[in-house]
Amino acid sequence: xxxxxxxxxxxxxxxxxxxxxxxxxxxxALTGAGxxxxxxxxSTALAQPAPGPLDPSRIETASxxxxxxxxxxxxxxxxxxxTSARMLTLDETLEAHFPGGLPPQGHVLRPAxxxxxxxxAQVSPVLRDESGRPRGLPGGVVVVLKTPMDEAAARALxxxxxxxxxxxxxxxxxxxxGPIGLGSLTxxxxxxxxxxxxxxxxxxxxxxxxx
Amino acid sequence: xxxxVLPGLIALLAIALVGCSNGGNSSSTAPSNTISAGKNCDLSxxxxxxxxxxxxxxxxxxxxxxxxxxxNGGTPGEDLRAAGAWPVTRGSGIRVAVIDDxxxxxxxxxxxxxxxxxxxxxxxxxxxxxxxxxxxxxxxxHGTAVAGLVLARDGNAIGVVGVASRASLxxxxxxxxxxxxxxxxxxxxxxxxxxxxxNSWGSPDDGHLHTADTAFNAAITSGLVTGRQGKGSVYVFAxxxxxxxxxxxxxxxxxxxxxxxxxxVNQRGIVTVCAVDNKGVSPWYxxxxxxxxxxxxxxxxxxxxxxxxxxxGTYESTFSGTxxxxxxVSGVIALMLSANPALTWRDVRIxxxxxxxxxxxxxxxxxxxxxxxxxxxxxxxxxxxAQAAVALASTWSSVGGSAxxxxxxxPLRTPNLxxxxxxxxxxxxxxxxxxxxxxxxxxxxxxxxxFFTASHTYSGDLKVTVTxxxxxxxxxxxxxxxxxxxxxxxxxxxxxxxxxxxxxxxxNGNWTMTVTDMSAGDTGRFDAWSLKIYGR
Numbered sequence: 001x002x003x004x005x006x007x008x009x010x011x012x013x014x015x016x017x018x019x020x021x022x023x024x025x026x027x028x029a030l031t032g033a034g035x036x037x038x039x040x041x042x043s044t045a046l047a048q049p050a051p052g053p054l055d056p057s058r059i060e061t062a063s064x065x066x067x068x069x070x071x072x073x074x075x076x077x078x079x080x081x082x083t084s085a086r087m088l089t090l091d092e093t094l095e096a097h098f099p100g101g102l103p104p105q106g107h108v109l110r111p112a113x114x115x116x117x118x119x120x121a122q123v124s125p126v127l128r129d130e131s132g133r134p135r136g137l138p139g140g141v142v143v144v145l146k147t148p149m150d151e152a153a154a155r156a157l158x159x160x161x162x163x164x165x166x167x168x169x170x171x172x173x174x175x176x177x178g179p180i181g182l183g184s185l186t187x188x189x190x191x192x193x194x195x196x197x198x199x200x201x202x203x204x205x206x207x208x209x210x211x
Numbered sequence: 212x213x214x215x216v217l218p219g220l221i222a223l224l225a226i227a228l229v230g231c232s233n234g235g236n237s238s239s240t241a242p243s244n245t246i247s248a249g250k251n252c253d254l255s256x257x258x259x260x261x262x263x264x265x266x267x268x269x270x271x272x273x274x275x276x277x278x279x280x281x282x283n284g285g286t287p288g289e290d291l292r293a294a295g296a297w298p299v300t301r302g303s304g305i306r307v308a309v310i311d312d313x314x315x316x317x318x319x320x321x322x323x324x325x326x327x328x329x330x331x332x333x334x335x336x337x338x339x340x341x342x343x344x345x346x347x348x349x350x351x352x353h354g355t356a357v358a359g360l361v362l363a364r365d366g367n368a369i370g371v372v373g374v375a376s377r378a379s380l381x382x383x384x385x386x387x388x389x390x391x392x393x394x395x396x397x398x399x400x401x402x403x404x405x406x407x408x409x410n411s412w413g414s415p416d417d418g419h420l421h422t423a424d425t426a427f428n429a430a431i432t433s434g435l436v437t438g439r440q441g442k443g444s445v446y447v448f449a450x451x452x453x454x455x456x457x458x459x460x461x462x463x464x465x466x467x468x469x470x471x472x473x474x475x476v477n478q479r480g481i482v483t484v485c486a487v488d489n490k491g492v493s494p495w496y497x498x499x500x501x502x503x504x505x506x507x508x509x510x511x512x513x514x515x516x517x518x519x520x521x522x523x524g525t526y527e528s529t530f531s532g533t534x535x536x537x538x539x540v541s542g543v544i545a546l547m548l549s550a551n552p553a554l555t556w557r558d559v560r561i562x563x564x565x566x567x568x569x570x571x572x573x574x575x576x577x578x579x580x581x582x583x584x585x586x587x588x589x590x591x592x593x594x595x596x597a598q599a600a601v602a603l604a605s606t607w608s609s610v611g612g613s614a615x616x617x618x619x620x621x622p623l624r625t626p627n628l629x630x631x632x633x634x635x636x637x638x639x640x641x642x643x644x645x646x647x648x649x650x651x652x653x654x655x656x657x658x659x660x661x662f663f664t665a666s667h668t669y670s671g672d673l674k675v676t677v678t679x680x681x682x683x684x685x686x687x688x689x690x691x692x693x694x695x696x697x698x699x700x701x702x703x704x705x706x707x708x709x710x711x712x713x714x715x716x717x718x719n720g721n722w723t724m725t726v727t728d729m730s731a732g733d734t735g736r737f738d739a740w741s742l743k744i745y746g747r
Binding site for chain 2: 053054056059060061063064073084086131133140142169171172173175199201203204206208210
């Protein structure tokens with residue numbers, strides 16, 4: 001549906017960060033070099049989009065397939081969302097930073113290579129899903145059991161699969177130990193293939209939109 | 212944002228903005244007089260004892276969403292009709308969990324309703340604390356505004372009034388990390404004690420198909436089945452603000468997102484909320500969808516927003532979007548559950564639909580629905596009506612919870628029909644396929660999930676509808692363009708659509724899916740579809 005209307009330009013809130021973030025996300029999805037500086041400026045907005053409706057004066061104009069120069073991207077990784085295999089593409093321009101300490105929200109995404117070596121263990125690659133949304137791997141795997149189990153039985157089952165149970169959210173939903181970065185994706189895929197569980201997926205970080 | 216700082220507030224509750232210095236605190240209890248602090252945080256809080264005042268709430272008259280008398284140019288009566296419910300209940304005894312970026316639980320209009328020790332912070336550096344308070348003033352104001360609309364305290368001589376002003380508040384700042392596990396934890400935490408989970412967040416409103424991951428779906432299912440001693444947790448989500456996420460340069464028309472493109476809200480068990488402005492009509496950012504349940508007031512095309520709580524003990528008058536509408540519906544639900552705690556999650560949805568106020572009555576989008584109701588893809592069943600909802604809830608005979616809900620699955624249809632290119636031929640390019648539901652024991656539908664697969668070089672070209680045996684049409688997908696390469700809006704690969712539009716209909720009979728290519732230049736095939744029908 002294309003609405004036969006134009007947006008108002010007297011909205012109550014100005015939301016420049018949203019527009020910047022969207023531009024940056026699109027560019028980051030399509031190109032390699034040349035956007036690092038922009039992304040550095042916009043990293044806060046990328047990590048946590050500003051709430052509410054988009055500022056009407058900043059709605060972008062585009063046409064079908066002609067809004068930007070397109071660089072074809074091929075999937076580089078796969079993960080299992082239940083029974084669905086879902087494709088991911090490595091974003092070489094960004095990395096996701098997951099320190100255990102204090103930095104407040106908004107500083108997850110950084111330009112690739114900007115983290116010093118001492119903090120390298122706290123860094124995950126950024127993978128983009130089919131919609132272009134960035135995803136990071138802060139550690140851990142979310143497992144859904146096939147049937148409800150008490151805690152002891154669930155821990156034993158997860159242990160038999162070679163993993164370490166960390167936290168039960170319900171009688172079927174568990175967090176399993178996994179490292180920051182691609183190791184968690186590998187573990188999730190292993191547990192999915194194991195067949196003991198209804199599903200196993202990485203504990204993804206991804207930005208959610210405040211409406 | 213316009214902030215109103217109340218004189219005398221400091222006498223009530225001192226909230227000091229000071230530099231943080233103690234490096235954070237992961238204790239489950241607050242250290243002496245300091246609720247949250249951290250060296251990278253801009254804010255910290257000092258709570259001091261103060262006398263409890265009583266008296267009128269001075270900003271109540273500005274809260275047109277509660278009682279619209281025409282202030283700010285609105286249409287009188289286009290509101291939640293909350294005041295009509297308050298003689299019956301203010302929400303006492305009902306816990307509402309606000310899941311957001313942060314909530315200033317020390318706000319003097321929120322703290323009287325706070326359940327001590329029940330909230331949780333997921334934020335790095337504050338993780339495990341029961342104080343999910345804002346860390347930076349620039350980024351963390353959303354949840355505080357949301358919480359005030361649900362349950363800001365009434366009659367305390369300050370500020371505003373929430374829809375359910377005696378309901379109890381717990382707050383989870385799971386958006387501060389936005390980890391799947393934290394979201395899932397917040398959605399299932401204390402599910403025997405929390406009744407309503409309030410969520411003014413979701414997928415990006417950009418026209419793309421955004422799935423909900425298994426962890427989210429598992430959390431929702433867990434709450435529906437086991438929450439509230441089997442009556443089910445009530446999940447309330449924003450329908451979205453994607454009414455004009457992009458302008459097509461060729462036509463200069465807004466491209467419109469659809470709540471059915473958001474996997475968080477296109478499933479059973481979610482109360483999906485839309486927005487109307489102070490005239491009761493759809494604002495420019497409104498996002499339609501067959502999955503919408505009811506609307507509630509919010510900002511519109513004029514800069515008239517909603518008045519609610521803000522950071523540092525202040526208030527704002529410009530809160531906007533479906534983020535503002537959603538907590539109002541959460542508040543209405545809290546009133547309903549307070550009036551009748553035996554209601555299940557299924558009861559809540561049906562009562563909301565049956566009691567809704569039919570706004571914008573001359574809009575041509577209103578369609579007849581079963582049981583004398585009307586449905587509109589812009590408005591769901593209309594605007595939540597607190598007075599009518601509480602009255603209906605008070606005498607409601609429950610339809611049961613998850614355990615008694617019936618489901619019927621259709622066989623998978625694989626029509627494999629070519630989809631002619633739209634636009635180029637200048638005539639209808641619709642392709643239809645039908646299936647028959649027989650022997651299904653559902654005489655009153657509560658929700659329909661429709662799974663759809665098409666192979667197409669540009670899936671955004673496709674308009675998709677499904678027509679029920681009662682000849683009621685659900686508009687499932689609209690055509691649009693999206694930013695990105697290739698099939699930019701995302702492929703329909705067993706994509707789940709949801710529909711509330713068939714509420715109350717019988718399941719058996721012929722269902723027809725119609726797919727139309729609306730734009731020139733791309734073609735494909737209508738591969739497969741199936742139905743999953745929920746009801747009683």
